[in-house]
Amino acid sequence: MYENPDGVMIGLEVHVQLNKLKTKVFCGCSTDYHNDPPNSHVCPVCLGLPGSLPVINRKAVEAAIKIGLALNCKVEEHTQFYRKNYYYPDLPKGFQITQYDFPISSGGYIMIEGEDGEHRVGITRAHMEEDPGRLVHEGTIDKSKYTLIDYNRSGMALIEIVSDPDMRSPKEARRYLDKLRNILEYLDIFDGDLEGALRVDANISIMGGQRAEIKNISSHKGAERALLFEIVRQKNVLRRGGVVVQETRHFDEAREITLSMRSKEEAHDYRYFPEPDLVPLKISGWAPAIKEMLPELPDARRMRFVEQYGIMDDHAKALTSERKVAIFYEEVAKIADPKISAVWICDVLKGELNYRDLTIEAFRKEDMLSVIELLMSKKITEDGAVDIIRTLLDKGGSPEEIVKEKGLLKVEGDIVSTAAEEAIKENPVAVSDFKAGKEKALNSLVGSVMKKTKGRADARAAREILLGKLG
Amino acid sequence: MASINELIERIHADSSEEIVTEYLEKIEKSKLNAFITVAKESALLRAKEIDSQGHDGPLAGIPIAIKDNISTKGIATTCASKILTGYIPPYDAHVIEKLKEAGAIIIGKANMDEFAMGSSTETSFYGPTLNPWDTTRVPGGSSGGSAAAVAGGEAPLSLGSDTGGSVRCPASFCGVVGLKPTYGVISRYGLISYANSLEQIGPFATSVRDVATLFDVISGHDPRDSTSVDRETNYSSALINDVKGLKIGVPEEYFAEGTDKNVEKSVRDAINTLEELGATSVEVKMPHTKYALSAYYVIAMSEASSNLARFDGMRYGLRTEDSDWHTTFSQVRAAGFGDEVKRRILLGTYALSAGYHDKYYLKALKIRTLIKQDFERAFRDADVLIAPTMPYPAFKLGEKIDDPISLYLADVDTVPINLAGVPSISLPCGFSGGLPIGMQVIGKHFDEAAILRTAFAFEENTDFHTRQPEGS
Numbered sequence A: 001m002y003e004n005p006d007g008v009m010i011g012l013e014v015h016v017q018l019n020k021l022k023t024k025v026f027c028g029c030s031t032d033y034h035n036d037p038p039n040s041h042v043c044p045v046c047l048g049l050p051g052s053l054p055v056i057n058r059k060a061v062e063a064a065i066k067i068g069l070a071l072n073c074k075v076e077e078h079t080q081f082y083r084k085n086y087y088y089p090d091l092p093k094g095f096q097i098t099q100y101d102f103p104i105s106s107g108g109y110i111m112i113e114g115e116d117g118e119h120r121v122g123i124t125r126a127h128m129e130e131d132p133g134r135l136v137h138e139g140t141i142d143k144s145k146y147t148l149i150d151y152n153r154s155g156m157a158l159i160e161i162v163s164d165p166d167m168r169s170p171k172e173a174r175r176y177l178d179k180l181r182n183i184l185e186y187l188d189i190f191d192g193d194l195e196g197a198l199r200v201d202a203n204i205s206i207m208g209g210q211r212a213e214i215k216n217i218s219s220h221k222g223a224e225r226a227l228l229f230e231i232v233r234q235k236n237v238l239r240r241g242g243v244v245v246q247e248t249r250h251f252d253e254a255r256e257i258t259l260s261m262r263s264k265e266e267a268h269d270y271r272y273f274p275e276p277d278l279v280p281l282k283i284s285g286w287a288p289a290i291k292e293m294l295p296e297l298p299d300a301r302r303m304r305f306v307e308q309y310g311i312m313d314d315h316a317k318a319l320t321s322e323r324k325v326a327i328f329y330e331e332v333a334k335i336a337d338p339k340i341s342a343v344w345i346c347d348v349l350k351g352e353l354n355y356r357d358l359t360i361e362a363f364r365k366e367d368m369l370s371v372i373e374l375l376m377s378k379k380i381t382e383d384g385a386v387d388i389i390r391t392l393l394d395k396g397g398s399p400e401e402i403v404k405e406k407g408l409l410k411v412e413g414d415i416v417s418t419a420a421e422e423a424i425k426e427n428p429v430a431v432s433d434f435k436a437g438k439e440k441a442l443n444s445l446v447g448s449v450m451k452k453t454k455g456r457a458d459a460r461a462a463r464e465i466l467l468g469k470l471g
Numbered sequence B: 001m002a003s004i005n006e007l008i009e010r011i012h013a014d015s016s017e018e019i020v021t022e023y024l025e026k027i028e029k030s031k032l033n034a035f036i037t038v039a040k041e042s043a044l045l046r047a048k049e050i051d052s053q054g055h056d057g058p059l060a061g062i063p064i065a066i067k068d069n070i071s072t073k074g075i076a077t078t079c080a081s082k083i084l085t086g087y088i089p090p091y092d093a094h095v096i097e098k099l100k101e102a103g104a105i106i107i108g109k110a111n112m113d114e115f116a117m118g119s120s121t122e123t124s125f126y127g128p129t130l131n132p133w134d135t136t137r138v139p140g141g142s143s144g145g146s147a148a149a150v151a152g153g154e155a156p157l158s159l160g161s162d163t164g165g166s167v168r169c170p171a172s173f174c175g176v177v178g179l180k181p182t183y184g185v186i187s188r189y190g191l192i193s194y195a196n197s198l199e200q201i202g203p204f205a206t207s208v209r210d211v212a213t214l215f216d217v218i219s220g221h222d223p224r225d226s227t228s229v230d231r232e233t234n235y236s237s238a239l240i241n242d243v244k245g246l247k248i249g250v251p252e253e254y255f256a257e258g259t260d261k262n263v264e265k266s267v268r269d270a271i272n273t274l275e276e277l278g279a280t281s282v283e284v285k286m287p288h289t290k291y292a293l294s295a296y297y298v299i300a301m302s303e304a305s306s307n308l309a310r311f312d313g314m315r316y317g318l319r320t321e322d323s324d325w326h327t328t329f330s331q332v333r334a335a336g337f338g339d340e341v342k343r344r345i346l347l348g349t350y351a352l353s354a355g356y357h358d359k360y361y362l363k364a365l366k367i368r369t370l371i372k373q374d375f376e377r378a379f380r381d382a383d384v385l386i387a388p389t390m391p392y393p394a395f396k397l398g399e400k401i402d403d404p405i406s407l408y409l410a411d412v413d414t415v416p417i418n419l420a421g422v423p424s425i426s427l428p429c430g431f432s433g434g435l436p437i438g439m440q441v442i443g444k445h446f447d448e449a450a451i452l453r454t455a456f457a458f459e460e461n462t463d464f465h466t467r468q469p470e471g472s
């Protein structure tokens, strides 16, 4: 049982951009703008030109339903769009089309790895809305003489996922975000690597006090840092006898601190009312059909991996925590031994990728199969296999070439045998120590054999041979 | 005044270019101020094209005036507001695409109340339009330019928009025919919104037949407007000179105190005429009519406050000296909007704000439901309803402009129709002191056929529509 000594309550609002849809949410503009000039993916609708009208993209509704189902939410049969009215230069209509009453889905949950094992985080609602444009500044925001506006992003479909305040530590918040991103990637509606794909606002309170809302968090790591800072800040306020006030705070990613916004923007009255240009959406019957087509989600896949491949649950969890890794694993395990594949992908490859800040795409599954094949046929040692993986990541090439170039082929038995005989001859002290019962003395003899074979000998084999000759 | 059929004959005999030139000359000499922009060059160019290449559309070579809140590619679209100074739309409204397909020629953009907010065309930044029957009087509004252009012979056809009577009021004041269709029958794509849950684009002409022809061209489903309905129709085929067995409902609430005696008499005479032709009439009760005006203004202003938020000078239109965005937005909007627009934005913002939303906006929506029910009940006993369009004939320029409440009250008979979303056509049914009087024939949802037939039969058996203002 986790004690939660500071009474931390964290709720997250996550904005997910449906950047794998072909078109924006209310117009036909392409979503593939990331490498194109500003304001090149715009039309009268997403520029909010006078007289233009929104039309809902059915694919975006389907994606929203998928998300609702994957988050165990109740998906409604009728849903309605609202206008959220406020002025901002990136908002071309002077209001954002979003949902208010009658969101498309609500009342769900996801399971995360909590402070004390499996922990359930409630999902208040997951609703649809449109993305505003993007403000661009020359240099930094406070030094820039002007602001440029890029409306390529304007009208991108967003899903806002609001959690219950169920997370009890910044670590749990981070794990929630990791899990959420993983689920979204399994649904294949979202590419988390694209700029602006996932944005987080966090609500946090301690000891039952008022909550602060932290805006402008753009990474999972950032969320954890912002929340850690915020807990310390709120504790300091309480320690000095103060009261935490309800307010909006801005996360300064560079300095890793949160700052009070103290602006007029706080007193917003958004004057929500139903969007007259979009009739209430009847989606009865959609959810069951979509549920049929829902892909296998991380938790289900983890259980299947344990069952189907007989691998450890820890390995299954690590393999399924990223959709691309899970796919990579299954392709390797189709051909190679599933357990050995799991060990080498989880324990070695993932670590090496992490160390280099690379994703699984940086490694070819054919190379993984070759490395495992070389190991299984005892042509290379485990150290040699690690060396090949590192070299492939750093310099490229093929495992066979690397084996040849680096001379990693495991040496033959008679060479080891010769080396063992030499080692015995050259280290009489160690030999007599061993014979006197000092087991450790054998290690220096093994070391000597390895030295003579330049590490290509298998240490276990060398030990056996030495024991045979000594005994 | 020439009908579509007469114009088509003349175009075949002479040319579209000649016709267009005649109308352009008429506009040039006119003092009515019915147009904000005259599209002289593009109109003549298109006329020549049609003359040389031929066109088999139903409106081939025929000029038309377009209310200046309908987006026209390449032609300035101002909403009669300073804030849209310099805005030239890069796209055509759905109705403009339809008109172009049909061969119609856009001759110019008609004057209107700023952002369609008004009933007299006096709130236009480009000055008021004058009534062709008496130039000391208003043409009605907000589509005053569109109605005056047709009545004054400056265009044979025009388009307006009707949010709370903005087609029917000027049709009535200018003695022409104007139709407000069922909500959803004409795509609003490209109509610059004032109150989007209430408004429809509507056709003007000098006869019911021409209104029906134009209506056939511009109506129909458009996937770019989610509120647009998909149903096959041919309105011209509804024009039958026969009202035998037609049941006319007469809502007494529409003849309430404040209705001019001559207006009441003309409308009741018109009902008698139809009865003589074989129709029957029955009194219907519409008890919530008295709340319609308040509900209408709350809903319209609330929607307007949001619809007009986009005019901030960032992307198009008026731009004042640059400062931080907060200041720039305020300056642009302060300089760009007229008083009536500002009044409605402020009132609408107030009605939607926290603490007042339920008291005003939600309550207005409830009244809207009750008014819809009034119509549903009335149409159990009647095929169409007939009532005055406006409680009085055209008033004097300047008479009401400084008294907004009195101006709002003029809409008392037109706004319930928009709240209910039903169709209504206004047509001339009499004269008072040389000024035309209009009556409206109101139908069930999507039953334009019944009101067109009623209006057509009345027109065929009377001659009010043939009278013309002097000098037109």
Ligand SMILES: [Zn+2]
Binding pocket: A024, A027, A028, A029, A041, A042, A043, A044, A045, A046, A047, A155
């Ligand atoms: Zn677009």
